[in-house]
Amino acid sequence: MAASFDTISHAWLVRFIEHRIGDKRIVRLIRKWLKAGVLEDGHLAETEEGTPQGAVISPLLANIYLHYVYDLWVHTWRKRHATGNMIVVRYADDTIVGFQHRADAERFLHDLTERLAKFALDLHPEKTRLIEFGRYAAGDRVRRGEGKPETFDFLGFTHICGTMRDGRRFQLKRKTKRKRKRATLQRIVDELRRIRHSPIDGQGRWLATVLRGHYAYFAVPTNLPAVRALRNHVKVHWFLSLRRRSQRYRLTWSRMNVIAAKHLPLPRVLHPWPEQRFLVSHPR
Secondary structure, eight states, rough: OBBOOOTOOOHHHHHHHEEEEHHHHHHHHHHHTTSSSSTTTTTTEOOSSSSSSSOTHHHHHHHHHIIIIIIHHHHHHHHHHHHHHHEEEEEEEEEEEEEESHHHHHHHHHHHHHHHHHHHBBOOTTTTOOOOOOOHHHHHHHHOOSOOOOOOEETTTTEEEEOTTTSEEEEEEEOOHHHHHHHHEEEHHHHHTTTTTHHHHHHHHHHHHHHHHHHHHOOTTTOOOHHHHHHHHHHHHHHHHHOOOOOOSSOOHHHHHHHHHHHHHHOOSSSOOOHTTTTTOOOO
């Protein structure tokens, strides 16, 4: 689910800030930020609600708002109403909430809608949904004669109910979100078109930087095939771009393989498995 912050109440936000900040000068400065307005086509539009679009402080103010409206409320809801296990993950205005029992999920969604409405927020209608997901989802759906468990997108990844190599044990699989992959590839293709006649070594250094940045985020366990596929797509588009540099000289695939091996880094898993990352030990 995702909340919309275009309607954040300035009055509530200032109250939340005053709860933690006693310096009135800081509070007054934040009030000015909220009232700064938006400049569009030379016209200044005043802002009576929401956080300033594009302002550096907007993500911070939104997180402060959500801390009081969502985080603290979820902690209380868990202790008072949850009848089973419950897990909450939030990043900015995107959040995933997992429940052991469906009844808890349905009640939480209803209560959350009412909670956000009190503070001039609402849930994104297209991104908010209730799905069956987890270790027992596939088996339960098979017994009911239903299809595979639904997937969901979060932080650039598509999360899938999968199995390990033995085909029996459950494994959470993550793949690069399709729209994110297409957008990344399109940006690379557009830039290759712009620098088509630049030296090959210069193009190669730029592509290597882009791919390493992509690997640094998306090279997680179970996603290596998608990362390899992106490198292969980049290689093909670079080959086509270089062939258009001249009508006399046609680059061959054998020569392209040498160029790609020199400049395009091979992907490998750069992040540990979740159970390893969350395994915390203490010297005591």
